[in-house]
Structures are given as structure tokens and as C-alpha cells.
Amino acid sequence: MLDFKSWRSDAQASLVVSLVALPLCLGIALASGAPLSSGIVAGIIGGIVVGLFSGSSISVSGPAAGLTVIVLNSLTILGSFEAFLVALVLSGILQIIMGLIKAGTIGNYFPQSVIKGMLAAIGLILILKQLPHAFGYDADFMGDTAFSEQGGLNTFTRLLATFEWLHPGALFVAVTSFVVILMWDKKAKNKTGFFKILPSALVAIIVSIIINEVFKKFFPAFIITETHLVQLPMGGGLTSGRLAPNWAFISEPKLWITAVTLAMVGSLESLLSVEAADKIDETGSVTSKNRELLAQGVGNTISGFLGGLPITAVIVRTSVNASAGAATNLSAFLHGIWLLVFVLLIPNLLNLIPLATLAAVLILVGYKLTKPELYKSIKKKGMDQFIPFIITILAILFTDLLMGILLGIVVGFIFVIKSSVTKAIVVVQEGNDYLIRFHKDVSFLQKSRLLSIFDSIPEGTNVFIDGSRGVYVDADIEEAVEDYMKRCANKKINVTLKKSSLSLSSLFQEITNG
Numbered sequence: 001m002l003d004f005k006s007w008r009s010d011a012q013a014s015l016v017v018s019l020v021a022l023p024l025c026l027g028i029a030l031a032s033g034a035p036l037s038s039g040i041v042a043g044i045i046g047g048i049v050v051g052l053f054s055g056s057s058i059s060v061s062g063p064a065a066g067l068t069v070i071v072l073n074s075l076t077i078l079g080s081f082e083a084f085l086v087a088l089v090l091s092g093i094l095q096i097i098m099g100l101i102k103a104g105t106i107g108n109y110f111p112q113s114v115i116k117g118m119l120a121a122i123g124l125i126l127i128l129k130q131l132p133h134a135f136g137y138d139a140d141f142m143g144d145t146a147f148s149e150q151g152g153l154n155t156f157t158r159l160l161a162t163f164e165w166l167h168p169g170a171l172f173v174a175v176t177s178f179v180v181i182l183m184w185d186k187k188a189k190n191k192t193g194f195f196k197i198l199p200s201a202l203v204a205i206i207v208s209i210i211i212n213e214v215f216k217k218f219f220p221a222f223i224i225t226e227t228h229l230v231q232l233p234m235g236g237g238l239t240s241g242r243l244a245p246n247w248a249f250i251s252e253p254k255l256w257i258t259a260v261t262l263a264m265v266g267s268l269e270s271l272l273s274v275e276a277a278d279k280i281d282e283t284g285s286v287t288s289k290n291r292e293l294l295a296q297g298v299g300n301t302i303s304g305f306l307g308g309l310p311i312t313a314v315i316v317r318t319s320v321n322a323s324a325g326a327a328t329n330l331s332a333f334l335h336g337i338w339l340l341v342f343v344l345l346i347p348n349l350l351n352l353i354p355l356a357t358l359a360a361v362l363i364l365v366g367y368k369l370t371k372p373e374l375y376k377s378i379k380k381k382g383m384d385q386f387i388p389f390i391i392t393i394l395a396i397l398f399t400d401l402l403m404g405i406l407l408g409i410v411v412g413f414i415f416v417i418k419s420s421v422t423k424a425i426v427v428v429q430e431g432n433d434y435l436i437r438f439h440k441d442v443s444f445l446q447k448s449r450l451l452s453i454f455d456s457i458p459e460g461t462n463v464f465i466d467g468s469r470g471v472y473v474d475a476d477i478e479e480a481v482e483d484y485m486k487r488c489a490n491k492k493i494n495v496t497l498k499k500s501s502l503s504l505s506s507l508f509q510e511i512t513n514g
Helices: 007-032 036-053 065-078 081-100 103-109 112-134 155-165 168-190 200-218 253-280 289-306 315-323 330-345 355-369 372-380 383-398 401-424 444-456 475-491
Strands: 060-063 311-314 425-430 433-438 462-466 494-498
Touching: 007 036, 007 060, 007 065, 007 200, 007 315, 007 330, 007 355, 036 060, 036 289, 036 311, 036 330, 060 289, 060 315, 060 330, 065 081, 065 253, 065 311, 065 401, 081 103, 081 253, 081 289, 103 253, 103 289, 112 155, 112 168, 112 253, 112 315, 112 355, 112 372, 112 383, 112 401, 168 200, 168 355, 200 355, 253 289, 253 311, 253 315, 253 401, 289 311, 311 315, 315 330, 315 355, 372 383, 383 401, 401 425, 425 444, 444 475, 475 494
Parallel strands: 433 462, 462 494
Antiparallel strands: 060 311, 425 433
């Protein structure tokens, strides 16, 4: 259900998100080798349908840059977009099933250092990827998050090449947009009325259009041509004949492989994005992961039927939504309505928007996600949090969003395991007395450390092994303790076990009468 309690701020935020989402939808469709209309359709459905069913307050769904390679390869393998749409419908149904069997709970096990690293990495990527657009170098599509780009360039080499393609008009518009947004937001904090009603990003877009019109009349060298503007097909391409699934391909095994791939990858990206959305949601709400999978499944099923691209929760649009002041799911829903209205009624007006202005909006959003204060706060929590955080950032920067996150999760879990190994067994020494204490659960992962502790204890000492706090003690640990006790007879080491009636371990369970 939609929440109207903050309808004014949600309406303002939705307008900003829709304007930013428009070129992202077009760019992702272009990069995927799909019809441009498919990107618009996915953006509309991601807003209206997923926004309606999702339980997230600020998450925004639509076509995702992280799936462009999968879509492009799938189109080559399947041979037609109509066959791909069948796979998309099936993937949506699979996501619905996953939501019903509560597979979304896997999202609760993502390390928080990785989620925060993903947000910081997205912030850096927005800055690095949008700077060329701010300078007027628009060779790469807006919304791209991958390190490698077309033409043999990457994120950093394209940034260096930007200076060779500098467009003075685009740069002037980008700088002006920065100034307008920052000053408008400053005024909006202290005043009411006019400054509160209009979002700063919308004001910057209006100003940039006016500036380019002035260029056309008085400064021809600064004119921002259509290659540097939003390029929406007339009618958004929605009126040129709807693409539909061709069900004749449904028996093809490769189509089902595509469907499963889309469902798995899309679900993972959505779960990660909504987890990240909860981190930046100032209302403090927690999204139901199972409900999110259901919402994404319904959205992808409908998108497939209507000729759209795969849909996921998208952290870039979500970040813009949060930055613009969204408070409830009404914003995501309205952004889909705005997209539909815009592409049908005013495509000519939208095609006047300079990409440099939208780049300025995204750069400022990126900075909010990767502020220096974030790095300092994570470092204060210790290296077991900071290292996975940094590795996640670097992995995403130098690969792509999904591969980087997966690597970050692996590293994060390694540190989780390392932490559990270290904290599960505590050793205290006082003279010739050694206390080895088990805390709560001691699994086979702690066996190596326990054996190292045993080997370090010299002869002629007293060893107290306190298992009273070890609710669960793995059989491998029990066997290691028993073997050690047998060896200690020859080493003149006296071993005493401390047991508890609460322990589930046969070795450390104290039997009480009555």
C-alpha cells in the first residue's frame, strides 16, 4: 500500500528521480543491445508496480546497469528480443516462488562492512563516471558502473581522455548546476515557501535549459548539441508497436538457463540494494527481503509481458531518491507515473535537458555516499570491519558492481569466521596456571587455534578448560580435548574440566541428580 503521510516531499523527490532515471533507462537499454523503449518500460514498471508492492520506503527499481552484460549475451544466445522476453517472464515467476519460500532471508546475512563498502563504492563510481559527462564527454552511457568500457577504455583512462573532449558549454552548465543546487539547498534549510516547494535539482535542470537557449542566440561556440542532451525517442518509443514474448521458444533449454540466471543475479542485486537502502533511510525502516523478492518477481513478470528489460532495486536511483528527501514508497511509485507522463506528453521538452546537469546531480549524490567521515567511522570499528570495507570498494571500482560485491562478501565472511575463531576461545595465564575458556558455540573452525594453544602450553603446568559457557561444542573439539588429556599424562600437565548443566556437549555437560 502507498503511504501518503509525506506526500509533499515524496512528490518533489519523485520528480527529481524521474528526470535522473530517464537517461539511465535509455543508456542501459542501449548498452544491453535492446530497443530503447524496453528501458523506458522497465523504468515505468519498476516505479509503479514494484514501488507499489515493495516494502522499502525509499528503494527505487528499474533497469540495472549490472545486468547489461547478461542481457547482451542472452540476446546473442537466444537470437531475438522476443525470446528473451519469455526468459524474463519466467525469471519473474521464479522470483515470486523464491519470495514465497522465504529465500529472501539470505539478505540478512550480508556483512554490514560490505554493504557500507558498496555504498561508498557507488559514491566514488558516480563521481568518477559522471565527471566526463560534466565536461561534455558523453561516449559512455549514463549509469554505467563497470570498470571496463567500450573502446578499450576504463573508468580512469576515460577520465584522462575527458580533457581532450572538453565542451565549454557543458562544463559551464555543470558548474552552474553545482552552484544552484548547493545554494538552493542552503536556502531551503533555513526558509520556507518557494525554496521548500521546488527541489534544487529541478531548479538546476530548468536553469541549464535556459542557459543553453541563451547559448543558441548569443554564444554559438558554447551551444550544447543533441549528442550532449537527453535523447528520448518521440513518444518514448512506446507508441511504435509493443514487443511481446514469443512463446515458441519456451522449450529451449538455453532460454531456461537465461531465466534462472536473471532470477538469481537480479535477486541478489535487489537484496543488496534494499539492504543498502535501509542504511541510508533516515526513517529507520527495515525492508522485508521476502516481500522485496515478491515485488521484483511481479515487476519482472509484467515487464517481460510488456516488452521491458529486467528490473532490480537500483542503488543509484535509490540514493538520488533519499538525497531528494523521499520518505515513503509513494516517491518510487510517482517516479514511474512521471516517466510515463513525460515520455508520452513532453518528449521534446525532456530532450532539451543537458546531460551535464544530470551529471552534476549524480556527483553530489555520490559525494554524500562516500564522505571522508564514513571512512573514519568504519576505521574506528577495527580492521576486521575496515579491511572488508576497503576491499569491497576496490573490488567494485576495478570490476563491476556484482563481482565486486561477491568478492567483498567472501572477504567479509573470512573476517567474520576469523573473528568467531578468535573470540570463541579465550586463554588466560597466571604463573603455571592456564585457563582456556569456551564462549557459547565452538565449531570445528576453532580446532586449529585450539591445537595451537595446547602445543604452546609447557610441561609442569595446570590447565583448566572451562566449557561451562560453551552451549554447543563440536565433536571435533571434544575429540581434540580428549586427545590432549591423554597426552598430558606424559607431560606432567594437570588438566581439569569445568562443566555446566546447560551445555549440550557430552564432554562438558554436568549431570545433576533429581
